Amino acid sequence: MKRTIDVCLSPxxxxxxxxxDQTVVIVDILRATSCMTTAFAHNVESIRAFAQLxxxxxxxxxxxxxxxxxxxxxxxxxxxxxxxxxxxxxxxKGKDIAFTTTNGTQxxxxxxAAKNIVIGSFLNLTAVADYLRKTxxxxxxxxxxxxxxxxxxxTLFAGALVEKLKEEFDSACDxxxxxxxxxxxxxxxxxDYLKDxxxxxxxxxxxxxxxxxxxxxxDMYDVVPVIHQNAIRVLKP
Amino acid sequence: MKRTIDVCLSPxxxxxxxxxDQTVVIVDILRATSCMTTAFAHNVESIRAFAQLxxxxxxxxxxxxxxxxxxxxxxxxxxxxxxxxxxxxxxxKGKDIAFTTTNGTQxxxxxxAAKNIVIGSFLNLTAVADYLRKTxxxxxxxxxxxxxxxxxxxTLFAGALVEKLKEEFDSACDxxxxxxxxxxxxxxxxxDYLKDxxxxxxxxxxxxxxxxxxxxxxDMYDVVPVIHQNAIRVLKP
Numbered sequence: 402m403k404r405t406i407d408v409c410l411s412p413x414x415x416x417x418x419x420x421x422d423q424t425v426v427i428v429d430i431l432r433a434t435s436c437m438t439t440a441f442a443h444n445v446e447s448i449r450a451f452a453q454l455x456x457x458x459x460x461x462x463x464x465x466x467x468x469x470x471x472x473x474x475x476x477x478x479x480x481x482x483x484x485x486x487x488x489x490x491x492x493x494k495g496k497d498i499a500f501t502t503t504n505g506t507q508x509x510x511x512x513x514a515a516k517n518i519v520i521g522s523f524l525n526l527t528a529v530a531d532y533l534r535k536t537x538x539x540x541x542x543x544x545x546x547x548x549x550x551x552x553x554x555x556t557l558f559a560g561a562l563v564e565k566l567k568e569e570f571d572s573a574c575d576x577x578x579x580x581x582x583x584x585x586x587x588x589x590x591x592x593d594y595l596k597d598x599x600x601x602x603x604x605x606x607x608x609x610x611x612x613x614x615x616x617x618x619x620d621m622y623d624v625v626p627v628i629h630q631n632a633i634r635v636l637k638p
Numbered sequence: 639m640k641r642t643i644d645v646c647l648s649p650x651x652x653x654x655x656x657x658x659d660q661t662v663v664i665v666d667i668l669r670a671t672s673c674m675t676t677a678f679a680h681n682v683e684s685i686r687a688f689a690q691l692x693x694x695x696x697x698x699x700x701x702x703x704x705x706x707x708x709x710x711x712x713x714x715x716x717x718x719x720x721x722x723x724x725x726x727x728x729x730x731k732g733k734d735i736a737f738t739t740t741n742g743t744q745x746x747x748x749x750x751a752a753k754n755i756v757i758g759s760f761l762n763l764t765a766v767a768d769y770l771r772k773t774x775x776x777x778x779x780x781x782x783x784x785x786x787x788x789x790x791x792x793t794l795f796a797g798a799l800v801e802k803l804k805e806e807f808d809s810a811c812d813x814x815x816x817x818x819x820x821x822x823x824x825x826x827x828x829x830d831y832l833k834d835x836x837x838x839x840x841x842x843x844x845x846x847x848x849x850x851x852x853x854x855x856x857d858m859y860d861v862v863p864v865i866h867q868n869a870i871r872v873l874k875p
Binding site: 572 | 654793815834836
């Protein structure tokens with residue numbers, strides 16, 4: 402029997418899924434998981450994800466770089482914001498980061514009971530798909546959304562991953578079918594398809610179109626960040 | 639400024655929406671709201687919707703017909719099940735029904751704080767759209783889904799209604815955009831588009847393809863059931 406793939410369209414629905422027995426892929430395309438993917442592609446050592454700002458700041462004393470975003474904007478007093486370009490800085494090589502964002506790190510915190518947690522973005526889409534084929538549990542893709550509401554860009558990524566894995570996995574219910582069909586409709590021009598999305602409009606007001614263009618590129622990097630020993634890391638083979 | 643239209647893809651997300659200030663459209667295409675629409679088109683007087691079976695049965699003593707479904711099947715001891723064809727019975731004319739289903743009546747119960755509650759289905763799509771144009775509040779379409787999870791057929795109906803009202807209402811966030819785009823992809827052959835949906839597969843096992851075909855027909859009836867004085871009714875002009 403094939404394993405199943407499922408999609409949780411909002412962290413507020415996570416209680417409906419048996420994550421204790423699933424490999425969970427966390428997605429926050431704009432921009433937390435895109436930043437994390439970029440950071441590991443530039444040799445960051447580890448990232449600890451926090452739901453709250455104060456716990457994140459506490460790690461500054463332990464030599465962590467602090468990264469914080471709320472409502473799309475960098476938090477005062479933090480070293481880094483939520484633009485993937487900040488995570489290409491050579492000064493971050495071998496360093497540890499404490500990270501908190503509006504949606505993505507909240508989703509990670511809620512998924513802590515999962516068998517295994519993987520960080521996914523368009524930037525490492527194929528690498529994540531290849532990794533998942535080698536795992537042994539059913540898969541749940543968790544879209545971070547926007548404050549509990551469904552968003553289009555995370556749903557499209559979920560659809561891209563369902564599409565990549567359709568030969569090896571059966572869709573567990575309608576959410577993966579919905580995501581996959583939207584992706585098939587969108588894939589020839591993701592940016593154009595997303596132009597009416599609420600988060601894109603929100604981010605455009607912050608002048609970060611360059612970030613959006615970057616985050617929508619498939620397969621820029623070959624890294625698969627996973628949670629291991631309380632932090633996100635790329636495991637060496 | 640235009641009013642907004644929004645879509646709540648699962649009753650488990652309803653707490654995220656300001657329903658106290660919204661007109662809520664409840665959707666359970668397979669089959670609760672399709673049955674209710676059919677019942678009122680055949681001159682049923684009122685329907686009271688209950689989340690639980692026992693409260694529903696209590697009304698039998700007051701002369702109500704009882705209608706109950708759990709997991710797609712009629713409940714023992716109830717007068718009616720959840721097939722729209724049962725609600726065409728002339729014996730129901732002028733009668734009151736106490737109704738409980740797996741998803742639809744649960745969604746109605748959760749929406750009780752809304753400004754106004756409307757019952758929508760493909761069977762009365764245009765009638766509901768015309769009614770909503772004449773209301774004064776923002777609109778939230780609540781998909782009943784399946785035990786908290788998103789389903790395809792309710793999402794498609796939400797998309798059909800968003801599409802009908804796109805000139806008069808702005809989409810409030812990404813969920814209406816998602817629903818609308820799925821509907822545009824599906825509208826030429828709803829049944830074919832739904833053939834992989836989990837609920838359709840579930841219902842096929844129960845041999846009710848005739849019900850599915852019926853429930854996917856647009857604009858069979860010109861009735862708009864709304865909640866008024868603790869029951870669903872069609873208000874006379």
